[in-house]
Amino acid sequence: MTRPAARGGSRASADRLARLLNLVPYLLARPGIEIAEAAGDLGVTERQLREDLELLWVCGLPGYGPGDLIDMAFDGDRVTITYDAGIDRPLRLTPDEALALVVALRMLAETPGVANREAIERALAKIEDAAGDLVGAPVAVRLPGDTRRVEALRAAVEGGRALRITYYTAARDETTERVVDPLRMLMVGGRAYVEAWCRRAEAVRLFRADRIDAITELDEPATVPPQAVPHDLTEGVFRPSSDLPLITLRVGRSERWITEYYPCERVEAGDGDQWLVSLRVTDLGWARRFVLGLGPDVTVVAPVELADQVRATAAAALDAYAVPVAAVRRAPADSVPPGDPAVAAGTQ
């Protein structure tokens, strides 16, 4: 991580050196291990591992005679280190390694609903202890969440049965029931999700834990079809695809925060304080509620359809409050459509 940029492919070589220094104590701790097992454990191919062993075989203590070189005994597909030439322990953790392990353990320990938290905390204490002052690691983690809800969900997911859930879909502002076959639970950006095969959508879906309003375990096992592929979440939960509708908003200063909370395709400076913000939405109905909710500092630029919907919805709502639309217009009164119910009601 803080390692300087590789100089002419020396990164791969540094990796190999690290691997070799690690290999001797690894094998020393596991006399007679199968080469295939060791390779799998260390994340290298069997062939790479055999090449590493060949190289180590010619390394050793000064003198470099038969009694000085690293030695090993092969028994079929098994290997035993018989002389370690002094590399009997792995190298201590680097600051980056200590940080990566400690922060990930802290995240895990803080995750609401995680199983065996006590073991995570014991492991964390031991790693911190071994890393010593490297991990004055000034990183603190707090992930508040509804632990009871998440634990109940986890128990249901681990039960291995299909689940009937009542789920609120914000994109359509509706609550529906559906049967899902759970895959796993995960936490992304501080929020808990159940990833499951949704029998209604016939696809893998992420369900936000705080939007699952009810859950029933069914009397049948969860059966995830073979075509189900878990989401790639490296880019976040919502990755807008280019076939979704694109909306463009003129956004005043007070509402610019939306550019931090929603993935935006384009943000440009407009007139005065205004920014022109373009983002993809799954549903224009959601976009209408979104724009209305943001308030007066946001105007729809495109599509026209959305601008019309926002205007019509605001007018209809004002009508419900018996506030004549004409009263809010700066345009002359004769521009009000003749059939405008607010005018007809004569409340002005």
Add this chain to the structure above:
Amino acid sequence: MSRTRTERLVNLVICLLSTRRFLTAAQIAATVPGYEHDPDDARDHEAFQRKFERDKAELRELGVPLETGTASVFDAEPGYRIAHREYALPDIPLEPDEAAAVGIAARLWQHAGLAAAASSGLAKLRAAGVDVDPQATLGMEPMVTVDPAFAPLTAAARDRREVGFDYRVPDRDAPTRRRLQPWGVVCWRGRWYVVGHDLDRAATRCFRLSRVVGAVRVTGAPGAYEPPAGVDLISHVARWSGPVERTGRATVLAAPGRAAGLRRWAVEVTAGPDGDHLVLPYADPDGLAGQLVGYGPDVRVLDPPEVREAVIQRLKEIAVRHDELAVSGGAR
């Protein structure tokens, strides 16, 4: 690196681990295979020195604690050795469930650099004899992501070095340059922050890492300051963006079957002839108004008047803005 270079470096590590005396470069060259050269040939000697410097740098990058010193008071030339107790990972007696937790933690990183660091760290634990069950799960796994400023800021906080960075807040037009003595980095509700002493404001400040623009510049020397003793990093961030108490109660009339989102957090729902009366808890009337406006004519506020007025005011302004747009042809 060629096979010969790797071989030379492994032999160098073994040689320096085995010696208690500091070995000079000349002694190392005479011992470790791969450094053979003619010390009397200036060019050959210079090539050796360059090679040896590169190798030392390589070992230090890997974290090999190369010690420098002289073998005796009569020696002027520096020598090298590696102290075994500095080199070796201390014993970490992990129970199987603890080892499983470390194994799971190591695969949570979505950031390539930290993922590599976590897995090489785990490989060292395995080499120390720890067996990690690759099948273990904890039922719930966080995806651990960080902003690019995470690595430089944690390193600066660890080394107590002042930093400078450009910071963009959405409601300002341009990023501002900030100077900070970072105390630590905090993850709060899935977002990352740095907490420290802001040198320009002369006060404690936190900054959201996602708002740091461009590179973090490390400007100060190591050990330049000391964070306050027992500082609680979380409290600085949590105080700044903590949860809110919803003590207000508003009553709205919702059209039958509509406004599913509001019904979910209504504390009371009563069916009536003209729709359902929902009682909604809220903290800030204006915030609630924003939410209610989203539902348009499906939801009408009955009480309190301040929420009702706020909704009507917002609707009027939205109608005007979008109406002007239609009149001026702005959206057509």
